[in-house]
Amino acid sequence: MSTVRIAIVGLGRLGRRHAANLQQTHHAELTAACSPVAEERDWAATALPGVALYADYAEVLANADVDAVFLVTPTSLHAEQIITALKAGKHVFCEKPLALNVEDCLAVEAEAARHPQLKVMIGFVRRFDASYRDAAAKLAAGSVGRPYLLRSQTCDRNDESGFFVHFSASSGGIFMDCSIHDIDLARWLLGNPQPKRVWATGTNARHPALAEHQDVDNGVAMCEFEGGQLACFYASRTQAHGHETLTEIFASAGRLSVGANPRANRVEISDTHGVRNECVQDFYQRFADAFVTEAQVFVDTIRDNRPSPVTLADAREATRIGLAITQAFRSGEAVSL
Ligand code: NAI
Incomplete structure (x- = not known):
């Protein structure tokens, strides 16, 4: 063709x-x-x-x-x-x-x-981002040893319109909508481990109407994998400074960090407020190239x-873990997979 x-x-x-x-x-x-x-x-x-x-x-x-x-x-x-x-x-x-x-x-x-x-x-989309691909290549080459913990967050700038409140039923809530990316990263970067158990909690910092949908604007979850690897996820819809996707992979001989400063570009501003940089404002600005x-x-x-580089089995596993996390959040109990 x-x-x-x-x-x-x-x-x-x-x-x-x-x-x-x-x-x-x-x-x-x-x-x-x-x-x-x-x-x-x-x-x-x-x-x-x-x-x-x-x-x-x-x-x-x-x-x-x-x-x-x-x-x-x-x-x-x-x-x-x-x-x-x-x-x-x-x-x-x-x-x-x-x-x-x-x-x-x-x-x-x-x-x-x-x-x-x-x-x-x-x-x-993160599987097509140059920085995540570089981190994946370094892990595959053993540059920092064996990864044992991934800590990853998807944090959006606060949107006063609260569009995601109405969207909550069709999106599946914050863990299925936002943390699903971090869940996929955990599987990819930790070498496709089998999930064993998840815990989750959350709070509504600025959008209490989400409670009607059993949803939150800030959610935290943990996942334990067979073999002992761990993942911690944080998702937020209420950041003041911009969009901040950050992933850290802790490994036996070092740590890789992707997105630790969500800088919009390489300009650094030194003025009466100090030394700082502007931030990417939304997921699209962060991942436009990807x-x-x-x-x-x-x-x-x-x-x-x-073969497709992201398989349906990968996507099903991300959904399975995301659903277990959502269930853990709604029930207040740990959920075994
Ligand atoms: P949106 O609500 O802005 O757009 C949805 C679109 O689907 C609208 O154009 C609507 O008219 C159309 N639509 C609704 N029913 C339809 C039907 N039966 N047939 C054809 N079109 C129909 O939603 P948004 O934010 O664009 O999200 C869409 C999808 O993209 C979601 O699954 C979301 O999870 C995903 N998404 C992924 C992101 C990423 O980082 N990869 C970021 C944002 C969204």
């Missing part, structure tokens, strides 16, 4: 970014875009000239000029939309997390197994007929 013809599905906060990236991706052509929301299609009519617009996902799947769908839709829709895309013979990229329960993950895996010629890739790389890897995976 010389050019992969792609339909973007979902034109919200992240879908618009992915659409712009896909227009720059080598050997890809953005041929279609889908949203049930008229204003979003109006945006696409201007921003994505020449791209066929659809209100109905079924019509995208019926389009023979589409080789692959790029799903950037609410998490609660992912599993069903992946399955129908595979049945229609389309390759699939789908944003994280794969699904909000393990049964749906297994149903996707079973459908994918029926279509071995089709690729399915789940968007764990999103571009991720789209290119998806297209190359299809063209070169390579």
Whole structure:
């Protein structure tokens, strides 16, 4: 296949970014875009000239000029939309997390197994970030010895609109929505250990309405793996200074740290407040390059007929651990996996 013809599905906060990236991706052509929301299609009519617009996902799947769908839709829709895309013979990229329960993950895996010629890739974007890739390579080379503890956080700048309150039911809550990235990192960087037990707690620092959804704006969790490795996760929606994704990997001969200062650039300001730097403001600013790389890897995976670099089994495990953490948080009890 010389050019992969792609339909973007979902034109919200992240879908618009992915659409712009896909227009720059080598050997890809953005041929279609889908949203049930008229204003979003109006945006696409201007921003994505020449791209066929659809209100109905079924019509995208019926389009023979589409080789692959790029799903950037609410998490609660992912599993069903992946399955129908595979049945229609389309390759699939789908944003994280794969699904909000393990049964749906297994149903996707079973459908994918029926279509071995089709690729399915789940968007764990940090696996495509240059700094995380460097850390993974150093760990694989044994540069800091054997990793025994990963401490990782996903902290968003406070958004007064509290959009995530309404979004809570379809996102699965803070651990499934935010910590899922850190959970995937823990599996990847600690060498895919088997999870054994999780604990979690949390607090609402600024958005008490989240309590109605059994959700919090600051969550803390721990995971113990078979063999003794540990992971500590922190997720927040209320930071004052900006977006701060930080991961530390403690190992027998050293420590790797990714993102310890979430600096926006290399400018350092020295003034009456001291010596400081500005911070990245949101996840997109932090991972802009990684999103571009991720789209290119998806297209190359299809063209070169390579295995997907993020497997459905990886995504199912992240969901399984995220659900156990959510259960631990809601019950106040440790949960064994
Ligand atoms: P959003 O709510 O801004 O956008 C969702 C889009 O899906 C909207 O355009 C909506 O009209 C569309 N949609 C809803 N139902 C649909 C249907 N039946 N068919 C087609 N389109 C439909 O949400 P956002 O923030 O863009 O998140 C979307 C996904 O991306 C979520 O799964 C989220 O977890 C993931 N995400 C991933 C991030 C990352 O770091 N990788 C960061 C932010 C979001």
